[in-house]
Amino acid sequence: MELIEKLGDWVNESKNIVVFTGAGVSAESGIPTYRGNDGLWEKYDPEKYANINYFYQDPSYYWNFFKEVRSPVLQKAKPNIAHKSIAKLESLGKLKSVITQNIDGLHKEAGSKNILELHGNTRMFSCIKCKTEYRMDQVNKLLEKHLPPECSKCNSLIRPQVVFFGENLNPIILSRAEKDLSQCDLFIAAGSSLVVQPAASLPLIAKNNGARLAIINIDPTPLDSIADLVINISVSEVFLKIVQGIKS
Ligand SMILES: [Zn+2]
Structure with a gap:
């Protein structure tokens, strides 16, 4: 061509x-963007999981989305x-x-x-308070204990190092x-x-x-x-x- x-x-x-x-x-x-073809992505609303105000209002919404949809997709993607x-x-x-x-x-x-x-990068995370950084495998372990995951140093909320809507x-x-x-x-x-x-x-x-x-x-x-x-x-x-x- x-x-x-x-x-x-x-x-x-x-x-x-x-x-x-x-x-x-x-x-x-x-990797689908906000709307994939399969039903799991449609279960979660990007207006909520990608919005910073909603993240602080109800962090478990983002973390459920991450655990059920985003993390498995990222682990498979090459x-x-x-x-x-x-x-x-x-x-x-x-x-x-x-x-x-x-x-x-x-x-x-x-x-x-x-x-x-x-x-930003959705495989990287940090504590909103003490700024300790976590990789995805570490966060997945913390998620097994508690959802939303808590910082192992100060027990505060952990967030992904991405730019949410509203940031x-x-x-x-x-x-x-x-x-x-x-x-x-x-x-x-x-x-x-x-x-x-x-x-x-x-x-x-x-x-x-x-x-x-x-x-x-x-x-x-x-x-x-x-x-x-x-x-x-x-x-x-x-x-x-x-x-x-x-x-x-
Ligand atoms: Zn912390």
Whole structure:
């Protein structure tokens, strides 16, 4: 496919690529976003489990959702070809960073180092009071004893290190993203509908700084008209061919 070859040429020419990933990349690892196809996801309302006010009002709602739905999905999910290819680009010295809307931690599992998780990481947790951090396996053990899980140091509530609805994005991560975009020569938006902020504006920042803009997404996005290249097929399929074609 000519479009993939063209993107492959650009990857070969670039030294400071920034890849931006959205839900489409997680979906290829079997992770549904807010509404999955199976009945379990429909049992829980994202207006509740993803909302910070509701989390403090009734933390057991989030933790029941986590135990029954999210944790089993995360334990099964493995990095796919897109995650692995992005990590490969970094190890070859071509990638500045991967910026992601996803909270599943799969870029880290694939071996990426410079990862900017705009919405946090749902495999990491911390005590709301003493800030002690917990991994998912530790929290799953605490959940067996008590729901919601309690901090083993101070017995306070434990929360996931994600950005809930009603919370601001981490300004440090945002400014790091903007810094990387100011230096990037190729911005690849992958598997994001580019509708919500900051997904809608990050490609513009890169483009205004002189980067080429490539969009890979199954469906059209509002930014297609300003992109230098648009590919409407699966992200994994594109990245597989690109990494195979890298000239060392
Ligand atoms: Zn604590």
